[in-house]
Amino acid sequence: MEYNAIFEREEDGGYSVWIPSLPGCCSQGDSFEDALDNVKEAIELYLEDAEEDVFDEGKGIKNQFMVPVRIGLGYA
Secondary structure (H helix, E strand, O other): OOOOOEEEEOOOOOEEEEOOOOOOOEEEEOOHHHHHHHHHHHHHHHHHHOOHHHHOOOOOHHHOOOOOOOOOOOOO
16 A cells, blocks of 8 residues: 655654544654654554545545646746
């Protein structure tokens, strides 16, 4: 299985990370690598405890995608 993870660099150091398709599934770490390892564990624990409706059509990762959107600061 593969999930999109959103990482946010914290002002005081480290990273927060969450999984948009798994509500409430989040973690953090002092480094990117720590945060990545921690969120992998969080996903595994989340899925062990999750109800079957997490995998219902419309809630799974296959129905989501991320697209980077770049905007300019000036107007045309």
